[in-house]
Amino acid sequence: MVLPDDVVPYALVIAGLVLVVVALVVVTVLAVRRARRLGAERTVNARARVDLELSVADQSGRLRMIRELHDLSLHRVTTMISDADGARYAGQTDPNAAVRAAGTISETGRTALADMRRVSLLVRESEAEIGLQPTLKSTRDLFAIMRDAGLTVIFERSGDPYQVTPGAELMIYRIMQEALSNSLKYGGEGTTARVAFTWTQDGFQARVDDDGFRNAAIRKGMDPTAPMSYTVEDDLHALTDEIVGPGIAVMRERAELYGGTLNVTQTPGVGFSISAVFPTLRHHNGVHGVDLSRGAAR
Structure with a gap:
């Protein structure tokens, strides 16, 4: 037209x-x-x-x-x-x-x-x-951030949580932040990190186990269904070598401030494990974890 x-x-x-x-x-x-x-x-x-x-x-x-x-x-x-x-x-x-x-x-x-x-x-x-500053509740946000970065985070909790000082909450958060960052750094995207919080009557344990070694090998082309190969020497090094580094040193210092100990180990063919144990975190107040309320009640 x-x-x-x-x-x-x-x-x-x-x-x-x-x-x-x-x-x-x-x-x-x-x-x-x-x-x-x-x-x-x-x-x-x-x-x-x-x-x-x-x-x-x-x-x-x-x-x-x-x-x-x-x-x-x-x-x-x-x-x-x-x-x-x-x-x-x-x-x-x-x-x-x-x-x-x-x-x-x-x-x-x-x-x-x-x-x-x-x-x-x-x-x-x-x-x-x-x-x-972050708190223990903020660890949920931390897990979400790490998942967005490519880390698979599986969280488990056992025992009955109780209130701890703000400084202790910040300390636990920072240890988790460093541990998960290491899992992502050395294992790469796709690494799975299992986080476990265990509450006891007076103590607390935070543990992170990852499969960074295996995931890094898969990323380089290893068949995901094939078993990971490692030697007796690898087992010996895992049992005897001390794992060190600036990040680990800072985590250990943070744990010691609240009467805790930090252990870092590796499992050949799997990955790293980081465990922070605090026997008396519930009553830690600068007096070596003494429950001051007991003395006041007498």
Whole structure:
């Protein structure tokens, strides 16, 4: 069908207007979406700023308390030294005076030790509360992140969980983060990591077992149905060699802060196993895991 010559210009004009209208609609929609996104970002930034200001104020208060307790502890240690010198001279002529001085030194020492433990507790809590620090519940998000990165995470839990200090929660999270990162680093995508949390009456164990060796071999072309080959020498190295590295050293230091031990082993043909055991995590408070509530109840 051929349109008359006088109709063609009007059709072109109408088509152009339609295109302009469509373009304006698209631009308007995009502008509205951008405005909403910017508004949401401003709200999030405002909340983050308020949270940061509150956190800074809280940390400033903690630092002030730490400084005061530190100065008080220094004064008490100085007093202990002075009393000890006095007891040494008094003991030459009056043994009873030396005994009394020893009692005073002992009491001052216990008080100073209690203050230093409070300083340690404040420092740990401050470290755990800087910013939005992860908790044990955050491990679920960590598992999701590692799955998105290509790691298959299977989680199991046994025992009845109980509340631990924020610092202990952060410590467990960081150990899990490092362990799973190592599984992905050395095994590659497709590696399976089995994570197990075991709660006992007073203790806790976190364990990660992966199949990184096998998965790395499969990625290089090994038949997935074929058994993994390894030698007696491989078994010997697995039993005798100490597995070291910067990440493992940091995990071990974190575990020791809360009375725990970290063990890293390898199974030839399978992968690595990392186990962090905390016999007294429930009551760990800077006093070697002593349940202080028992003494208070007497």
